[in-house]
Structures are given as structure tokens and as C-alpha cells.
Amino acid sequence: MDSSPEVWRLERRGILRDSVGVGIATGAYAISFGALSLTAGLSVLQAMVLSLFMFTGGSQFGLIGVLAGGGSPWAGAATAVMLGSRNALYGLRLAPILDLRGWRRMLAAQLVIDESSAMSMGRSGDRGARAGFYGTGLAVFVLWNLGTLIGAVGAAALSDPRVLGMDAAAPAAFLALLAPRIRSRESWALALAAALVALLATPFVPPGIPILIAAAVGVAFGLRRPPAAGSGSRPARVAR
Amino acid sequence: MIWAAILVGCAGCFAFKWAGLSVPASVLANRTAQRIAALLPIALLAALIATQTFGAGQHLVLDARVAGVAVAAVAAWRRWPFLVIVVLAAGTAAVLRLLVPGS
Incomplete structure (x- = not known):
């Protein structure tokens, strides 16, 4: 190919x-x-x-x-x-x-x-x-x-x-x-959620940690929603 | 002590890089793991953009970076090249700081 x-x-x-x-x-x-x-x-x-x-x-x-x-x-x-x-x-x-x-x-x-x-x-x-x-x-x-x-x-x-x-x-x-x-509604939602969570966490945890909390949001997104057929959120590489 | 911490930090970061290339292929057969691996960069990049645009240590501030990143967002939306996006953001922030000292 x-x-x-x-x-x-x-x-x-x-x-x-x-x-x-x-x-x-x-x-x-x-x-x-x-x-x-x-x-x-x-x-x-x-x-x-x-x-x-x-x-x-x-x-x-x-x-x-x-x-x-x-x-x-x-x-x-x-x-x-x-x-x-x-x-x-x-x-x-x-x-x-x-x-x-x-x-x-x-x-x-x-x-x-x-x-x-x-x-x-x-x-x-x-x-x-x-x-x-x-x-x-x-x-x-x-x-x-x-x-x-x-x-x-x-x-x-x-x-x-x-x-x-x-x-x-x-x-x-x-x-x-x-x-x-950012290709799908799901990726938009995740990006906005991750950005918001990181900003909300910033005053309360040491620098760098808000990024890790946002990563946890990403993992939660992946675990929560069952992969829908043809959702378009997965890059072509994984779809093979 | 600072040297020890630096070397341990380097070793830990390398271990994660190497482990990712070394875990058994069966991990890749898991659709949930694939989904998470695809979604994680989106979450990390979005969080990095947000914190590096508005963050200053443990405080949130509005300064010239916001204008720079806003211009970059338009450029990214128009699918301009990577370097153009970055240079436009830096230039916007630098010019704004010349015009509005302290921003």
C-alpha cells in the first residue's frame, strides 16, 4: 500500500x-x-x-x-x-x-x-x-x-x-x-475538558501536575465511551 | 544530591520511552488501549496549551501570550505551516509587549 x-x-x-x-x-x-x-x-x-x-x-x-x-x-x-x-x-x-x-x-x-x-x-x-x-x-x-x-x-x-x-x-x-x-466532536470535547481541568487544577497543585490530571481525563474518556464503529476519532494508523 | 536527582530523572524518563517500544504486541490488540493512546496526546496537548497560555507558576494570568496564541489559533485553523504559526505567536506577543509594557 x-x-x-x-x-x-x-x-x-x-x-x-x-x-x-x-x-x-x-x-x-x-x-x-x-x-x-x-x-x-x-x-x-x-x-x-x-x-x-x-x-x-x-x-x-x-x-x-x-x-x-x-x-x-x-x-x-x-x-x-x-x-x-x-x-x-x-x-x-x-x-x-x-x-x-x-x-x-x-x-x-x-x-x-x-x-x-x-x-x-x-x-x-x-x-x-x-x-x-x-x-x-x-x-x-x-x-x-x-x-x-x-x-x-x-x-x-x-x-x-x-x-x-x-x-x-x-x-x-x-x-x-x-x-x-481535532477531527471529531469527541476530540473537541476531550480537548476542551482537558484544558479546563488543567486550568482549574493550576492554583492547587505544583507546576506540571495539571498536565498529568488532564492525562487522566484522556484515559477516562478512552475507558468510558465504547468505541463506536466509524466514529472517526481513531487515526487511520490504528484503524487498519 | 542535585546530580543524583538529575540522573534518576533521566533514567526514569528513558525507562518509559524504552518500555513503550518493548511491551508485548498483545497490548496493541486491545482496542481500549489503542483508543487511550490515540486520545492521550489530545488531552496532553490541550492541557499544555491552556497552562502555557494562562499559567504563571500556580497562578492564572491574562497577558500578551493570549493574543499570541489567539493569532496562532487562526493560523492553525487556516492550515498555515508550523513555523509560520509559531513565529506569528511569538511576534504578536513581543510587539504587544513593546506597545503595552508589562503585558
Whole structure:
């Protein structure tokens, strides 16, 4: 069911162009991560270790958010790991597409993040899904670490990401990732419910936790409604 | 202690990534698990958008980010490219802050 070589060449070019675009956007965001790491009390080396080995933006921001708010390093680590739990669910969907064993699986696992997973979904074939995953994963890895380094080293100059509007760029990037997934009335309802619950929880729980509560809303949605035939809420990949 | 917490955090995050690729394929045969895996990113992304647009620590605020994200929403609805959406949001917020200091 894969397309012809000519069509595939064009499709791959489009996928790789999008991958670099996502990489540049997240790389710019990483500049603010690097800068904020330093203001939260981390060293340049610690910020780089997080971007190289944790390499999952939400978790990294969660960790330094807890530190900056006066929380303990262990509370920060716990928040980071809980926020990273969603990557397991992405991996679940990517496993049959990537089909890897041993050390190749270990290396690919490090690239399982929001952006690479999102860019692999909604492709017409496994070939396109793999190109989206590896292209985006590698572009984001390189530019995320480059951005972290620039931000950490230049922390003094860029310690306020608000000046460049970077704090608005982050939710806009998530919006751009969400928009193509909102295809049915159910996905609209879930998105609105999750956003509302996260906002209502914000004053009462530490930063990062509202996202986990919203994740629980998503799980509850999946458990509560029996899958209706042809509901349109499941991406084509799962429908095969 | 901070180094230990950083390394444990890194190990925990990697463990989740690897576990997702490693659990038996039978888990994928479960329709409920498939539904949850498809719905979860929607819930997470919507929550991230909401908290990063209105959140400041444990407070909710209205500032220039709202205008930036509103412009981004229009751009996303018009199906403009990813980078255009992000740059428009950042630019809108930055310009608004020049015009209205403190926003």
C-alpha cells in the first residue's frame, strides 16, 4: 500500500522539510530552557545532561520549574518522570512501525518524544511514519541540544524569554500539533475538558501536575465511551 | 544530591520511552488501549496549551501570550505551516509587549 517511488520522493521531501521546521521551533524553545535552567540554579553541564539524556521537553521544564519554585531536586525528578510517562504510550504506537530490537531499539527509544510521535502519525504508510519519526526526532535532538547550549551559555542576555515572545511560541507550537488531531466532536470535547481541568487544577497543585490530571481525563474518556464503529476519532494508523 | 536527582530523572524518563517500544504486541490488540493512546496526546496537548497560555507558576494570568496564541489559533485553523504559526505567536506577543509594557 506504499506509494510509487516518484510520489514517495515528493512525500519524503515534504516530511523532512516539516521535520526541520519542528526542529527549528523546538530549538528556539530550547534556548529559553537553557537560560531558565541557569536561573533555576543548574550549571551549564547539568542543563546539557538534561537535554542529552532526559531529552523530553515537558519533563525538563517540569524539573527546573519545581527547582525554581523552591521544590526539592527529588520532587523535580518525580515530576519529570511522571510527565515522561506519556512517551511510553507513544512508544506503544510506534513499536510495530519501527520494529526494532536490542541496541537499535535503545537508540530509537531516546527519540520517542511528543514531536517525533506526532509527526509519525497520520501518514499514509509505515514508510512515511518512519521518515516522520526519525526525521523529526533527529532534527529536534540536534537543535534542542544546540538551543540548550546557546541559552545556557548566554543566560544573562536571554534570561527573560518573554522579550522575544518565546513564552507565546511554546503554546502556539502545541496548538499547531493539536489542530490536525481535532477531527471529531469527541476530540473537541476531550480537548476542551482537558484544558479546563488543567486550568482549574493550576492554583492547587505544583507546576506540571495539571498536565498529568488532564492525562487522566484522556484515559477516562478512552475507558468510558465504547468505541463506536466509524466514529472517526481513531487515526487511520490504528484503524487498519 | 542535585546530580543524583538529575540522573534518576533521566533514567526514569528513558525507562518509559524504552518500555513503550518493548511491551508485548498483545497490548496493541486491545482496542481500549489503542483508543487511550490515540486520545492521550489530545488531552496532553490541550492541557499544555491552556497552562502555557494562562499559567504563571500556580497562578492564572491574562497577558500578551493570549493574543499570541489567539493569532496562532487562526493560523492553525487556516492550515498555515508550523513555523509560520509559531513565529506569528511569538511576534504578536513581543510587539504587544513593546506597545503595552508589562503585558
